[in-house]
Amino acid sequence: MEAINLNLNLSDSDKEILREAVREVIEESIFNFGKRQRESLTFRDTKETCRALSVSRPTLNLMREKGYIHGEKVGGKYLYSEDEIQKAVSQDLKWKR
Numbered sequence: 001m002e003a004i005n006l007n008l009n010l011s012d013s014d015k016e017i018l019r020e021a022v023r024e025v026i027e028e029s030i031f032n033f034g035k036r037q038r039e040s041l042t043f044r045d046t047k048e049t050c051r052a053l054s055v056s057r058p059t060l061n062l063m064r065e066k067g068y069i070h071g072e073k074v075g076g077k078y079l080y081s082e083d084e085i086q087k088a089v090s091q092d093l094k095w096k097r
Contacts, residue, residue: 043072043079052085063088 010018044052049071050060063069064078069088071078 042082044082044085046071046078046080049080049085053088 046057046060049069050057053060053063055063060069064071068091069080070084071080073079
């Protein structure tokens with residue numbers, strides 16, 4: 001990150017206060033952006049994903065292991081985003097027996 005040099009007549013303590021205030025604003029903005037991104041995502045558990053794709057649990061596991069769908073492991077179970085489910089649907093794979 002490149003520092004911006006402003007020729008302000010501030011004491012060292014005022015510069016530090018300003019630096020900390022800017023840092024806090026940036027960190028809060030980043031946190032809120034990430035929070036909005038997380039809130040806009042919808043996830044389904046394994047059972048719901050199987051139902052949406054019309055496949056069995058072992059088939060969904062195979063699809064994940066082969067990289068056809070990406071699941072996030074959270075607390076010992078996989079969650080699948082709506083985007084991932086839609087990608088899998090659009091691939092039109094013949095997973096049914």
